Amino acid sequence: MSDSTQTIETFANQEYKWGFVTDIAADTIPRGLNEDVIRLISAKKEEPEWLLEWRLKAYRHWLTLKEPTWANVHYPKIDYNDIIYYSSPKAQKDGPKSLDEVDPELLKTYAKLGIPLQEQAILAGVAVDAVFDSVSVATTFKSKLKDMGIIFGSFSEAVREHPDLVRKYLGTVVPASDNFFAALNSAVFSDGSFCYIPKGVRCPMELSTYFRINAKDTGQFERTLIVADEGAYVSYLEGCTAPMRDTNQLHAAVVELVALDNAQIKYSTVQNWYPGDKDGKGGIYNFVTKRGACRGVNSKISWTQVETGSAITWKYPSCLLIGDNSVGEFYSVALTNNWQQADTGTKMIHIGKNTTSTIVSKGISAGHGQNTYRGGVKILKSATGARNYSQCDSMLLGDQCGAHTFPYLEVKNTSSQVEHEASTSKIGEDQIFYCKQRGISAEDAVSMIVHGFCKEVFKELPMEFAVEAQKLLGVSLEGSVG
Amino acid sequence: MPLLEIKDLHATVGDREILKGISLTVNAGEVHAIMGPNGSGKSTLAQVLAGRELYAVTGGQVTYQGQDLLELAPEDRARAGIFLAFQYPVEIPGVSNMYFLKAALNTIRKSQGLEELDAFDFLTLVRDKMTLMNMDQTLLNRPVNTGFSGGEKKRNEIFQMAVLEPKLAVLDETDSGLDIDALKLVAHGVNTLRSPERSMIVVTHYQRLLDYIVPDFVHVLAGGRIVKSGGKELALQLEREGYAGLGIADDEEVAVA
16 A cells, blocks of 8 residues: 555544543433423523424424435434433533643643633633633623624523514524424524624624633534624624534534625634544534525625534535525535545525525545535526526545535526536545655645645635634644554 | 665566666766666656655665665655656645745755745745746746646746755656757756756656756666666767667557656
8 A cells, every 4th residue: 555545544544633522510301302391491591482382383393394314424313302402511610620620632632723721721611710701702892792783692692682683583594394403403492692783783803602602501402593784794603623512412503694785694614523433433413404595685695614523414504595686605615534424515596686606615535434515506587697606626535435416406597697617536646746755744745735625615714714724624634644 | 975876776566577677876966867768667767766655666775875765755855855856747736836835845944954934035035946947926826737838837846946955856857848948948947956966867768958958977778777878978879879779679568657
């Protein structure tokens, strides 16, 4: 076996470097799902009656649905009655008292990722309020945002403090009945983020779930709702490159975005959930419904995602382009390694006139990973002058993995333009040798080539996130010279 | 001590023996031309010296600066000052030429205990070398060899060599596919880099290149062995009489790029 094949093999066999287990004591309710469990969740969160009804309706609908099987992913049947649907961490005093008590290996990983010390403490669940307070990111920013009329906080908080806004938009983009996992989420969602940008306000900073979600451990059924009112702008960052303390397997989130006239939402994700071990044991099933509605004229929604984690990813961040001249974008890097499977892509539904959409998808498969791009571009009769450009590139590392592309195009208006480009490439032995002959190690070469491949997507990420995404790939590629 | 000493080198690809006992000594500052018909093993020799894994060394020794070269990984050979100008430079989409070259230079510098160059110093260095190769600045920002013309690729190889300043440069058919103007440009670059501390092995099929890069020694390779060695006049003899004049026929059986 040649060195470069070995490099690819080792790359494929690398271990999850964030795979530490933190067994935190938590308040949990009994396993299983029924109406009582939903009432209990709602009661624990002190929700209004309408929301409980909404959940119950979703649950009743969910009971009539069948788990989808059309995705190109394979996994054992999930027993939905063997899952704990509500779990919140016990008082933080049970956690490590200071960074000194945290596994130094874990801290090393954080350091490699360039996460500041305070954030490291938060991520590791250090129960030192003083540390958190001394950072005070959340609070400082929050008051500043409040002055501008921006509402940003946990979903539960929003339900309590802005029930009318939540009620007005909740489920209007992803209805509770939308699909199996969305219905499940609507029934049992634990928490998530809510964000409202008022008319004409440009949010001055990137909003991130980073500090907020880590301040309070949310469950596996997150619900996010972002509304940009007329002329508003917001850039939102989701997820983090470090592990979350997830003891359960299923993660079914729903994200809804609403952009009114002339509003813009930029939504960026770096997802690095536990992908399972090298034999395919364990890992998160990431079954997520994300959709944005460009309701207003000239509105724009842009999704950028870097998906490197999860055992299975099932995710199609989509745009409903309703307003005339509205714009939808989807930029994606999905990496599957070992036995990971990803079936991901987007749907662009053109409804308004002169709507445009851009899709750039980069799939990287290594090990036994299976990577599927599934995209739908639909141009309705009303969408005169609509345009779409799609580009789907796949890269293969090694010869055990697979890349699949399923683009669906449905065009009902003859004045529209639809373009689709696709390519598949392999990291060649010749490319790695060329780099080595210039003094560059094989692992740096693989890393460089993969970065080059993903560049078009990385450049869409906000600066800091792009650096993190690159580091994440970089760290993942470490130790690859056999 | 010679810079490079090859003794009775044998190499195979798959189960086919391509190098069948090559011996060659290169001292510091010398330029050796390796000529030979297609399939004689010229490119194999170049690739084996650089450490290409496709080829298995089955016998003989190669000593470089007193150490066993064959023990070294390809990247360590590069860091020790061996540079191969590729016959077919490889494209790396999405990675800018500048980023690539800076990574290469800094890795090499680091291994030699030198400080890494920052972006500013690197750019200053690179500008000088670009002038030497008469290269367009925009090439720096383009992805490595991607969309380059044949001539641009070859010039880019010599440009990289100028930046990396190797001790031993192996030029593998750098003249192939070049028109006369590009050839002169490449030769000018190479000649500028000639120095008493730098040795070169110039692999070529045609004598033409040697009009511009005048070698100290010429070796004729055929059937995996050096069949004749001489001074630069040997190349001229080949030009006049062809390989047939030396009793060598093109070996069509072996043609591995």
